[in-house]
Amino acid sequence: MTRPKWSDAGGDMLLPRDGFMPPDGWRFDGNWFVDPEPSLFYEADAGHSTYLEDVFENENRLPAGSWMPALTQWTDVRGDPSQQRDQIVTPPGWEWNDAWTVDLNRAVDEEGWEYCVESTLGGYGPVDKLYHLCRRRRWVRPRTMVEKVKAQQTEADKEGWEYAPLFGLKFHARERKMDMVRRRRWHRKLVMSTHSVPQLPIFRLKDPDSEVVHLSCPKMYLVHTMEQQYQLRAYIYQARDLLAGDKTGFSDPYACVSFLNFSQRTERGRATLCPTWDQTLLYDDLTIHGDPMFILEQPPQVIIEVFDHDTYGEPEFLGRAVATPTVHLDPSKAHPPPLQWFKFSKGDNDSAASGWGRERAYLKPSERGELSDRPYHGELLASFELYCKVSELPFPAADEEGCAF
Incomplete structure (x- = not known):
């Protein structure tokens, strides 16, 4: 020590x-x-509106003995000490959706346990063997953000200490009961x-x-002398000629729209290659550093990725498009941009397609054009506008149900 x-x-x-x-x-x-390290103040749920809280219950036994609670009964996925399951509370602005349940959607036995010889070595498996001396199971509980609460800096935060149970383990910004060391x-x-x-x-x-x-x-370090608050509005209307992700020749597509370090997704279409979402996605309180005039000339890119939803297994990637938002430095003079078609690429092994999104993202706005040699994977009809929040913003356009998402 x-x-x-x-x-x-x-x-x-x-x-x-x-x-x-x-x-x-x-x-x-x-x-x-x-x-302090800035990443310490970003929890795992940063940028999410829903989150699945988890904690692992651990048990040990002697050879030919019975299972008993481990000395460190509750840990995270890395094996570091964690709070007890019933002592975990929601952060401000969040609420629980359900009770704690055992995660059975993994390689575990019927009670959710996975086994290994020694927890520090890993190598967990779902079958209990006589030589296994450690086991664990994952408890999960979903929570949802009901109110966006801005984190308040406390006196402890200003002191800059970061805490951990021991040196060599992961440090964090908030002191916990099991912490024994700190550094700044x-x-x-x-x-x-x-x-x-x-x-x-x-x-x-x-x-x-x-x-x-x-x-x-x-x-x-790059030191910025200016920063400004912005709001992005993504008008996602429809897509056409998407790739088929299912054996039926159709897909259940939804779009993930990413901007800076935030992302949102549309609703899911049903058995179609030409979905109509007609949704408005809002990204509010975006902090962008730099001169607004520079942002006007070279705004950050919007990345749109389309996936096919599968009931079992991971969603299948169908394509990616890159868009440049229209920037409004004076909201009072803003006019909604027209909808445009954006081609999807899948970044497969074809030399003309690989790296297309990255290649196009680094071009100047005047140089970003339609490249005819790109493989065709469908198109997206959408528009994007970025408002500088220097005055009251106009009310966003509503979708077909009268809702702004």
Whole structure:
């Protein structure tokens, strides 16, 4: 458990904070400051409106003995200690949909157990053998977001500590009952001291207890001076000539629309290759960094993927389209864009199709055109507009049932 006061991320190498000297051509700008890892504040349910909470129940036994609760009875999928099943509560703005149930939709026995010789080695299987000494089963409970609650930064968050049961396990931002260690990350800004291109800022790190010298280059960060709130409106009307995903020659298609790190999906069509969804998907409170004029010229891309729903097994991928939204910096002067046809590609082994979405995403808007040599996998009729939230936005267009999704 003993660790140096100042160390690397793993807590192994002694790295005194005052021992860092700037490399040639570089200088420090300001003092050291606490800078937590941003990903710690994003839970697994980030960006979702529904989520399946899970926890694993563990049991052990001696050879030829009976099963008993393990010393660490409740864990996550990695085997790290977790809260007890009945102590797990919903985050603010969420509510449970159902009670806790055992997940039987896996390679498990009739009671949901899977077995192995040693839990730290893994290799779980559904059949109980005499030499198996560990078993576990997964409990699941669905929850739904009923109100979007903006996370409030607490005093503990400002201190920047991250917690874990032990070093070597996954750290998290919120302290839990089983946590025994904590750490926090310090940064110091390093800038160029000359106008010419300097050498890479490489630090020579040497542990006093070792003769090994490690070379380390700090991470490069892009610092934004501007950010603005936006709203994306995706008008998904219909598709035509989709690929057949079922033996009947039809598909049960639905579309997943992704923008930045958010995604939503349409309703599912039934036994058709030309579905009509007629839905409006709203992506609100989107934070985009950079000058709005730059966003106007080169807006982020919208990715539309169509899948065939299967009752059993994974959905089948039918195609992908890439679209450029129309940007409105002044909502009062905005006019809804007309619907357009976007061709789907499947990214198969055909050289003309592979990488088409990535290739097109990096082109300038004026260079994005229809490429005739792309294999035809159907088309999507839709339009997309991105509003800069500097004033009140116009009410979104409704679907055929009068609803805005």
